[in-house]
Amino acid sequence: MTGRRVLVAGATGQLGRTIASDLAAEGYRVAVHCHHQRALADQLAASLPGAGEHAVIQVDLADGAAVDSAIADLEQRWGGVDDLVNAAWPAVPSGAVTGYDDAGLDAALLGYRGHAHLSRAVIPGLRSSKGSLVFLGGALATRLHPGLGLFGAGKAAAATLTHVIALEEGPNDVRANVLSLGRIAVDSGDLAEADPVFASLDEVGALRRVLPLPTPQQVAATVRWLLEAEAITGQTISLAGGERV
Amino acid sequence: MSRFTGRVVLVTGSAERAGAQIALAFAAHGATVYLNHYRQADAAAATLALAAEAGVGERVLALECDITDPAASSDMVDEIVAHSGRLDLLIHNASTFAPRPFLELEQHDFDSSIGVNLRGPFFLSQAAARVMVAQGGGRILAILGNSLSEVWPDFAPHIVAKTGLGRLMEQLAVTLSPTVQCNSIAPTQFFRSDDGANDALRLLRGETPVSAGTTQVKGITVRETSIDDVIDVLLFLADAPASMTGTTLPIDGGRVLI
Numbered sequence: 001m002t003g004r005r006v007l008v009a010g011a012t013g014q015l016g017r018t019i020a021s022d023l024a025a026e027g028y029r030v031a032v033h034c035h036h037q038r039a040l041a042d043q044l045a046a047s048l049p050g051a052g053e054h055a056v057i058q059v060d061l062a063d064g065a066a067v068d069s070a071i072a073d074l075e076q077r078w079g080g081v082d083d084l085v086n087a088a089w090p091a092v093p094s095g096a097v098t099g100y101d102d103a104g105l106d107a108a109l110l111g112y113r114g115h116a117h118l119s120r121a122v123i124p125g126l127r128s129s130k131g132s133l134v135f136l137g138g139a140l141a142t143r144l145h146p147g148l149g150l151f152g153a154g155k156a157a158a159a160t161l162t163h164v165i166a167l168e169e170g171p172n173d174v175r176a177n178v179l180s181l182g183r184i185a186v187d188s189g190d191l192a193e194a195d196p197v198f199a200s201l202d203e204v205g206a207l208r209r210v211l212p213l214p215t216p217q218q219v220a221a222t223v224r225w226l227l228e229a230e231a232i233t234g235q236t237i238s239l240a241g242g243e244r245v
Numbered sequence: 246m247s248r249f250t251g252r253v254v255l256v257t258g259s260a261e262r263a264g265a266q267i268a269l270a271f272a273a274h275g276a277t278v279y280l281n282h283y284r285q286a287d288a289a290a291a292t293l294a295l296a297a298e299a300g301v302g303e304r305v306l307a308l309e310c311d312i313t314d315p316a317a318s319s320d321m322v323d324e325i326v327a328h329s330g331r332l333d334l335l336i337h338n339a340s341t342f343a344p345r346p347f348l349e350l351e352q353h354d355f356d357s358s359i360g361v362n363l364r365g366p367f368f369l370s371q372a373a374a375r376v377m378v379a380q381g382g383g384r385i386l387a388i389l390g391n392s393l394s395e396v397w398p399d400f401a402p403h404i405v406a407k408t409g410l411g412r413l414m415e416q417l418a419v420t421l422s423p424t425v426q427c428n429s430i431a432p433t434q435f436f437r438s439d440d441g442a443n444d445a446l447r448l449l450r451g452e453t454p455v456s457a458g459t460t461q462v463k464g465i466t467v468r469e470t471s472i473d474d475v476i477d478v479l480l481f482l483a484d485a486p487a488s489m490t491g492t493t494l495p496i497d498g499g500r501v502l503i
Contacts, residue, residue, distance in 0.1 A: 163502050164502075166499045167499050167502060170467055170468060171466040222489070231471075231496050232478065234495075234497075234498065234499020235495055237489070237494060239488055239489050241422065241488040241490060242419050242490045
C-alpha cells in the first residue's frame, strides 16, 4: 500500500471516478476534485476503500487564483499532494474552423488553462515527494479530424505543457507524462452518442480495425502504471487501439 | 501464481547482455522463456546457469537459430509450439550495432544489419503471428533504440533497419488487430552496446554525463536509461490493455522532446 496522496482532477466523470477508485484500492489517498458536482464528489470520497483517508476539493480550474487557494488549503488539510492525475476536460463545441466564435474558443481553452493552473499549483509540492503528473490527453491532438479542431488543439496545448514540465522538473525528480486516449468504452457520456462529428470518427476506426476500445478500468490501470513508472517521463503513451498509426 | 505464469516468451538475441537479463526477468515472473541465440552456445549456457541459480532453470530454454533465415525462424517457432503448446510473447531484441563510416560501407554491412534488425524480425513476426492468431492472442514487442528520433553518422544501416522495424510494428498493430498487440520501446543507449562510439559522439554534441543516472542535453538535465527501466516497461507492455497497440514508447528521460 503506497499511502501516497494523489489529486484526481475531474474525478466526478466516469474516467475520473474509475481512476480514483483504482488508486484508492491500491492504497493511495485520493483527493477527489469536482467543479459543480459536490454531492457526487462527497459520495465518491466516502465510498472509496480506506474511507476517511481521502479528501474532496471543489474548485473551478479555469480560475487560477481559486486553484492556488484551493490547493494551498488541501495541502494544509492533508499535509501535501504527492501526485496529480488530470482527467478534467470541459465540453468543447465541435464545428469547422470558419464557424468558431469567441465563446467556443474560450470554452476550448478552459481545459488547457485548468491544466496549467493545476500544474503550477501542485508542482512545488510534487518536488518534495518525487511526484508524478499524468495528463489525460486525446488522440485528436495528433490524429486530426475535420470539425474537431478546438478539441484537438486544446489537448495538444496541454500535452505540450506537460512535456515541457517533464524537462523543467526532471532535475527535481518530478515526472510528467500524457496518456493519450481515443474513444473509451464508457457506460455514459460517450461523445460519439452526443455529437455526430465525434461519431464520424468511428468510421475511420472501423476502416483501420482499431479495436478493442479500452475500458475505464484499463485506463485507470495504465494511469497508475504511469504514476509509478520511474523509467518514464516526457512521453505520450497512446491507449487508443492503434488509432495513431 | 506469478504475473506471467503459463505464458511462453521468446526473446531473440538473449544469450547475453540485455537480452539475457530481459529473459531472466520474464522467467522470474513465472514465464517459460526461450532464449534464442546464434553461435553463442557458451554465453547461452552461462545464462542458463544463472537461471538455474535463480531457481527458474526449468523454465528457461536455449534455442539456437539464425533469425535472418526465415525457414530457420519458422522451425524455431514450430519447436516452441511443439514443446510448450503456445507462444504468447515475442521480443525482438537481437541487434547488430557496428559503427562504420558511410563512405566505407560495403554491401555485407548493409545486408547484415538489415538481416538481423529488419528482415529477420519481419519473417519471425510472421511465423509467431500465425501461432498467435490461431491461439487467439499474443504480443510482439520490438526494442528499437533511439534510432527513430536521433541520427548517428556511422550507423546508417542500423538507423535505417531499426526505423523499418518500428514501422513494421505499427503496420502489424493494425494488420493483426485485435488479436495480437504490437508495440515498440525506444530506449536511449543503455548497455554500452557500441563499445563507446556513441559516448564520444554524445560529448561532441554537447551531451555531458552529469552522473551515472543523468546527462545534460543542451543544458537540460535528463535521466539516463538503465536495463531495469527497459525491463519494467517491457513487463508492462507484455500485459498492458489490449487497446495499447501500435505505440512506440521512448525511455529517454524526455530527450526526444529536446
